[in-house]
Amino acid sequence: xxxxxxxxxxxxxDARTELLAGVTTFLTMAYIIFVNPEILSGTGMxxxxxxxxxxxxxxxxxxxxxxxxxxxxxxxxxxxxNAFFAFTVVGALGYTWxxxxxxxxxxxxxxxxxxxxxxxxxxxxxxxxxxxSAIAAGIGLxxxxxxxxxxxxxxxxxxxxxxxxxxxxxxxxxxxxxxFIIASLDAMRIKGAILIGxxxxxxxSMALGHNSFTGIVAPPPSLMPTFLQLDIAGALxxxxxxxxxxxxxxxxxxxxxxxxxxxxxxxLISEGRPGRLNRALFADSTAIVAGSMLxxxxxxxxxxxxxxxQAGGRTGLTALAVAALFLLALFxxxxxxxxxxxxxxxxxxxxxxxxxxxxxxxxxxxxxxATPAALTALMxxxxxxxxxxxxxxxxxxxxxxxxxxxxxxxHAASFIVALLFVxxxxxxxx
Numbered sequence: 001x002x003x004x005x006x007x008x009x010x011x012x013x014d015a016r017t018e019l020l021a022g023v024t025t026f027l028t029m030a031y032i033i034f035v036n037p038e039i040l041s042g043t044g045m046x047x048x049x050x051x052x053x054x055x056x057x058x059x060x061x062x063x064x065x066x067x068x069x070x071x072x073x074x075x076x077x078x079x080x081x082n083a084f085f086a087f088t089v090v091g092a093l094g095y096t097w098x099x100x101x102x103x104x105x106x107x108x109x110x111x112x113x114x115x116x117x118x119x120x121x122x123x124x125x126x127x128x129x130x131x132x133s134a135i136a137a138g139i140g141l142x143x144x145x146x147x148x149x150x151x152x153x154x155x156x157x158x159x160x161x162x163x164x165x166x167x168x169x170x171x172x173x174x175x176x177x178x179x180f181i182i183a184s185l186d187a188m189r190i191k192g193a194i195l196i197g198x199x200x201x202x203x204x205s206m207a208l209g210h211n212s213f214t215g216i217v218a219p220p221p222s223l224m225p226t227f228l229q230l231d232i233a234g235a236l237x238x239x240x241x242x243x244x245x246x247x248x249x250x251x252x253x254x255x256x257x258x259x260x261x262x263x264x265x266x267x268l269i270s271e272g273r274p275g276r277l278n279r280a281l282f283a284d285s286t287a288i289v290a291g292s293m294l295x296x297x298x299x300x301x302x303x304x305x306x307x308x309x310q311a312g313g314r315t316g317l318t319a320l321a322v323a324a325l326f327l328l329a330l331f332x333x334x335x336x337x338x339x340x341x342x343x344x345x346x347x348x349x350x351x352x353x354x355x356x357x358x359x360x361x362x363x364x365x366x367x368x369x370a371t372p373a374a375l376t377a378l379m380x381x382x383x384x385x386x387x388x389x390x391x392x393x394x395x396x397x398x399x400x401x402x403x404x405x406x407x408x409x410x411h412a413a414s415f416i417v418a419l420l421f422v423x424x425x426x427x428x429x430x
Contacts, residue, residue, distance in 0.1 A: 002317060006070055011314040018072070021313025022321020025074045027192030028304035029322075031347050032058065032076045033329050034198050034339040039082045039146075040297065043090040043097040048221035051336045053295040055326045056223070061287030061299045062323035066316030069280035072308055073262055074322040075287050078300035079351055080139035081250060083146055084386045085297040089243055092384055095234075100243075101226075101292050102235030107247035108288030108298070114252070115281045124256055126413025127249075131393050133358040134373035135250065138380035138389045140355025145381045147348035150341045151175030170210050171342040174201050178346030186350070194347045201343040202335075215334035226295020242424040246387040249417070251298055255284045258301040266309040368404055372397035391421035 002008060002015050036054040041047035054077055061075025089100045114120045148154035152171045157163035165172055182197035190196070205211035235244070259280050268276070284301055291299040308318050359377070364370045376393030380386050398418040401410045 006315040006317045013314045017312040018317035021308040021318040025308030026325040029302045031194040035344045038344045046225035049225040052223045057291035057299045059323040059326040062319045064283040066319035068283045069276045070316035072313035072318030073305040077296045082297040088385045098231035099234040101230035102232040105292035112285035126411030130362045130369040130373045133361040134376035136358040138377035140352040141381040144352035147345040151345040174342045175345045182350045220330040262305045368400040394418040
């Protein structure tokens with residue numbers, strides 16, 4: 001049956017290798033079941049329900065990836081997109097989390113349409129590589145400032161806006177310890193380094209009396225506080241246009257880039273031959289729609305899937321194993337509820353550092369490429385908004401290319417995106 005479903009021999013693999021690869025991928029991305037509820041519960045969402053929604057969205061997305069695309073890629077709510085959901089759309093813009101879920105649903109439908117129609121390929125081809133790299137780096141900086149403020153390492157200051165916090169406080173010390181544990185383990189190529197770091201800090205804080213132990217295993221909590229709570233009508237408000245635009249753009253870049261990178265490492269696609277990429281993107285977009293109905297931010301492909309590929313994963317059986325383990329994780333809700341913010345902050349900070357590596361792909365010798373890229377990355381943390389970073393990046397890119405007589409280098413897609421952001425600032429400034 002497994003041979004018929006996943007064509008193991010054709011991909012020069014076997015069931016044991018695929019299952020071990022699935023375990024490896026799960027261990028590298030399981031931190032999301034602790035981090036996502038921590039971030040989204042700040043919007044007023046029920047933390048236990050978000051935990052269930054996270055596990056179910058990850059399992060469902062990975063199942064779709066397994067059977068539709070037959071690729072060894074794990075799916076789960078994406079880092080960066082969950083922060084945009086919680087801290088920008090709900091926190092800064094003041095929309096309800098129900099409306100934010102509605103925006104995620106709409107973006108998923110749009111992503112599905114542009115994937116089926118081929119617009120996605122046109123859009124990807126039209127966005128300059130410098131901005132793609134800057135978007136990833138900027139999201140990393142955004143995650144970084146969230147992590148540093150959550151742990152108290154960076155605090156608000158009336159004169160300098162931000163300042164160094166009190167590093168003798170338990171939260172800051174635990175976060176620093178967690179970061180070094182994660183970085184050290186990852187440097188030694190130990191699988192599940194991020195997850196281990198979160199669990200070590202959580203257990204240590206319990207042992208030292210800074211955190212309470214509520215148990216490890218229990219029946220899964222209720223999903224009903226978030227299930228089908230999305231407000232689609234509320235998300236159709238004009239002020240949501242740029243929110244949906246940002247969600248679509250980041251989903252397109254993040255999903256496509258991740259899938260191409262992992263698939264190439266697994267020799268599943270080659271130059272000029274996309275293989276089953278369209279099927280994989282179809283799986284991604286349907287997972288976004290399903291996740292919004294369950295009650296979580298956008299689901300996407302995880303770059304951590306490369307760890308499973310490195311372990312030999314080549315087919316959807318790897319993704320199926322990931323899905324099964326996320327379903328098993330549903331029974332560990334007490335442990336997830338015991339994880340404090342200062343235990344997940346190091347994970348955010350470490351992921352932020354990994355994302356910053358993208359800046360090396362930017363051509364810093366070309367001002368018309370480097371300046372928009374720098375603005376994109378800088379505006380995300382300094383305005384606490386991924387949307388503003390995208391807006392400044394696209395607008396400045398088009399302006400500088402036109403001003404220097406190089407407008408022919410600008411693809412129509414970049415012109416359109418920049419124009420949409422200009423309209424947003426002009427007519428919907430809030």
